[in-house]
Amino acid sequence: MRKTLIIAILFLLLLLFGSSAMVLAFVRIAPFHAEQALFPIQENLEHALLVFYFDPTSKASYELDLLEKRIQDMEQVEGQVEEIPRINSVLIELDHVINRFQFVSAESESNLREEFVKELNSIQDKMLLYTFLAETYPQEFNTLQAKIAGLKFLAMDVSNPLSALFTLSQGENSALEQANDPSDSSNQEPDFVDPRMVPFLPGSAGASHAFFPLTGKHAELTCQNCHSNMTYAGTPNQCAVCHSNVVPINHFDGMVCSTCHTTSAWKPASFDHAAVGATDCQSCHSGDKPNNHFSGQCSSCHNTNAWKPASFDHAVAGATDCQGCHSGNKPNNHFSGQCSSCHNTNAWKPANLDHAAAGLTDCQGCHNGNKPNNHFSGQCSSCHNTNAWRPASFNHAAAGLTDCQGCHSGNKPNNHFSGQCSSCHNTNAWKPANLDHAAAGLTDCQGCHSGNKPNNHFSGQCSSCHTTNAWKPASFSHANAGATDCQSCHSGDKPNNHFSGQCSSCHNTNSWGSASFSHSAAGATDCQGCHSGDKPNNHFSGQCSSCHNTDSWESANFSHSFPLNHGNANSVCAQCHPSGGTEWTCFNCHNENELTHKHQEEGISNFVVRCMECHSDGRKHDD
Template structure:
């Protein structure tokens, strides 16, 4: 009996080995899962069939993520208790390659408020340094980028700025901020942190350097004039520049202590050479016009300064001369000038009096090639004095303008007679003065020489007699 049992056991073992060998030798079957309409990608490729197809049931296996990845459904990783509330499918945010990190969140499908997720449990929430606020995240933040945040100060209470702007929650006063207990909104606005607008109304006069010391706020620069005065001695709170400096306490003659070209305006490159102090010519009321005293200037040395570079010199129309300025001009006034004609050669007037260098003949002057000094004198340009050399000209005993006789241009002997047929006798000019009633039985022609024809013994028709 025992021998039979032993033989059966051996036979059974051999059969098991045989079938095992056949099973191991059978080829592994490849199944194309994409034909089911659900392609296996990512982590799904390593999942065993029975994990999804439980109890050997293939038909009706879910194809949507939620069909498996929900608590109590099939053997798949499930949504955690802290997952955000959403009606989106898993693949909207997750991939089959990696469950986390989440690639993107479609906020349009999120159910609830921002803090429903952004609570530091489901998703990143407000850090410990976040300003204390009950408003929803979307009030300041956007779904496209968490920072920069946009905050509306519309509901912020005046004077409460430091509740947030304390250096912990949000930017506060930096280390160089001027010492003050005022609220931020006393100087700053919600539109821009800078520039700030500071009211100096409560600042004690003379205390400017408490802030304007170069550290807390702008102070004196390296080229500022040396002074122990407070800023408000010269500057105002309206504008840092232009400043107003009081020279009342400045010692006369010490101008160059400041006016040296470095600290303040000094002599420019075209200044007259001098060792005098600024206040010898300039005043504290106005840098220009200056007043220069010529008392110590040596006569004949004018061109040392009046050379056109340092100070006004001869202009292009000045008469040609090597004389010094003070020969004609005075220190009281540049014009009028006083020119001495004592050294001028007679007949050379037009060298200067040509209308360019000095006054010349005007457009109504009689035509003549004579030199100016033939008629004019150096004492006065008018009246002119012309001496007629012709024997036909009778001295009339008084000044008569040229145009009384020379009534057309150019003036000359040919147009000197108004009735030339009687020239050169008196009637040549005075024919129109003939009165027939007084000159009975006589004609103009017969009485053409008024002064000699009729009244030889009486002076009534003399040319020098004014009452003709």
Template sequence: MYRLSSLIFLLLGCLPLLAQSPHGDDLDMDCVKCHNPGGWNINYQTIQFDHSKTDFQLEGTHANVDCKLCHSTNVFDQAPMDCASCHLDIHSQSVGNDCVRCHTSETWLVDNIPELHEANGFPLIGVHSNLSCIECHNTDSSNLRIDPLGNECIDCHQDDYAATQNPNHQQAGFSTDCIECHSPLGFGWDSESINHDFFPLTEGHNIQDCTQCHTTGNYSDASPECVSCHQEDYAGTMNPNHSSSGFSTDCVACHTTSPGWMPAVINHDFFPLTQGHNIQDCTECHTTPNYADASPECVSCHQEDYAGTQNPNHTSSGFSTDCVACHTTNPGWMPAVINHDFFPLTQGHNIQDCNQCHTTPNYADASPECVACHQSDYDQTNNPNHLAANFPTDCVACHTTNPGWTPAEFDHDGQYFPIYSGKHREGEAWNDCVECHANPSNYADFTCFTCHLQPEMDDKHSEENGYEYLSSACLQCHPTGD
């Protein structure tokens, strides 16, 4: 019995040693997922290990590689994951050791060279798109080193810059940033690819011979000012005479770069040439060779029009000689819009025939006073009789400019006696003006006794000294009707 117990103890103690995995303590899976009971050989067709759940997925050619090529020891998690551990760096560390920057797990061939260059800040455009790699990256005889180059033009084109004589780039102090003058989309250094946007070479300026403008070896000496090349053209022009007229020497103020200086578009915004002023012959207004002599004042050209106008007579009426006060530049001076704000022509005053108010040739004679036109209306009005009532002759005190004089607003309470407020309005105390103004021919005459009868008034005032039964006495003691 003692021997049997010792044997069992020995077998149980050895079981952990017999079951210990040679793949390391971190691999926790059943052996039968890779091995079979017949031996330790692995059948790759039936292996059940899922490599996609690790930190290194088997993609492309990696999926067909024998496990032992990467896992040289039986401890699987000791396999390195960086490219350089398995793959020889034929580029000699010139591009780093991260192969996936350029290569994929499918093939070593690189088919995204333009994208790689663009990501590196140097897109392969223009002539650069047709170059072989070794034309720029030629640092060793094997053509396998791809040492990084600078992204600046001068990094590759220093010799081109130094050797160029027409123009001499160094002497002229040209920028070493080639794209300031040459297009990166071009396929050569010819003049057509020069970026001359700082001074556009259009039409008459589209000159192939640079020396016509750049007269010295230093191309930076050329001035962008028009007169630096066109002083003789400016001085020699007589129609109009640019010098005597004081025209600007900045040719683009009037001209484009069209050959022959035509068409010329003069910026006449200081005096817009619209409608009747749209005159093609400049000499109609500019009567002297010095175009600067022409005055912008209307009367300088239109004095005869002003003096000859009779309907209305501008001279006798004292109208302004500034034509634009009433007229536009329409030919024939019509329509004329007179600024009549000093006396608004609204409603009943909106009269088309000026002569209804302006009865004399001198329009300045017309008075703005209402009675100047409406004296007869004032005199003939009987309900109420304005003349007898001594109403003011300033019609706007009661009337608007509505035709028919209504509605009329008379301030009886403020100017005379409160009839629209207080006791004389309570209970609709009166209905018609004649209740107080019994004499329709004289509204200055009034009576209180239509409503306030004598016996009753005598009783109420029996104790008042100096009491008189007179309407004037009533107003004197009761000016507000209380």
């Protein structure tokens, strides 16, 4: 019996030892993954072995070993749905580790801290490859990264005990426990770790707080002052959220404190009108202005530093209608136009009316009561300038006055030239006067000088002989006078029995002497008309031009078909032409009886009138 009991005990011990060995081997090998059905059994067995560890440090070290296993198990599922259950198992084990840290002693923290930071680095490295989780659930992925980074930040700070990490793992830690089963087609969205405040990484945008610089009094705040709901994202940064309870009554309604105040103190405050684009002064200061004040913008007169000194800038205000403000400021009978026509924007005096700027071209509109009796009725500007009435100088051209008679009809002496004054006088003085016949258009000399010429004077225009400077010297220009009929003036000047034709036939217009009769110019082709009494007795009765030229009677050359050197015929025409005319005879030189007898012997009859048939050249023919 005793032997049987011993065998049974040994068997039980052997069975227990074998079971323990199998459990240890099972835990050591860890064949199942988080997404598999038997993984919870494996996980429970792993934690059951904690009974073999007795002090908090060894228990925490064992949990760190399990965490390392879970981290290694994150491999080979990158980009797959299995990322979710595996990262979930890591987070669960991470909470177990942190839970053990609250019981460890300060002396053992150093090694545990170093190991914990190493595991956190491994988690961060593995998560960089988890593309499925990052792309499918980006917000949750970022939250997990923030948690790991926050834990790492606190763990590396040796001033914080590891037990402080326990506060970050409180709450329901169901993160990813309901991870999607790869075989589950429902694709249910997993539940993640509850949100809790995680410190920002050193040097990160959150840690530096550059998006909302913590200066002045803001630098004295803790994170919880603004992020009281344990979240960072979405925290309002408007001044009114915190400072609405300190705004005075009738305060500027912009509600952006930084417009006027700094983060150091409420005072001194300075409102930057330009920075906030405050261009409508009336929107704030409508109640600040005195009675009957300028209704425009404050900036037209004031600067943004103080109300005084004030200077109204008409140009900036676009104030071009002076009457709009100053209609009640002007004296009686004052100029009705704009103030700017005479005054500047600095003061009323000194005043100077700028006629050009005011567009004042009608002098009569203002000065019709200022002129003396019988004064020029035209514009003042014709004589005066805009500075003073004197000195005055009448500008006939500027006044457009071309009709002298309109003003000076009563100024001229008796029997004065009836034309325009400008024909003789200039606009400076009456004397010296010089009649400009051309300017006056005076071409009819008789209209003025008909009573000035001597008796029996040339009846034509004075300009034919005289110039407009003086009567003498005078020079008659027959060409200018168009005087081509010499007889009309000189019929009484010629001697008796003078040529009855035009003087110009022999004389020039300079003098009577050196006369030369131009027969061709006079058209004198009938010599007998003048020279019938000049020829000797028994002279050739034909035209003188048959023998003579117009230079002299001598060197006459008669154009004669019969040789004039025949015998002595050249001496006297009557030798051959005893009866005158063209009839001729040869018997004044030749014996008629001899010629008759000889010609009869040769059988030539009636030869008396036929001499020229055989002797036209005046020669004797032997045959």
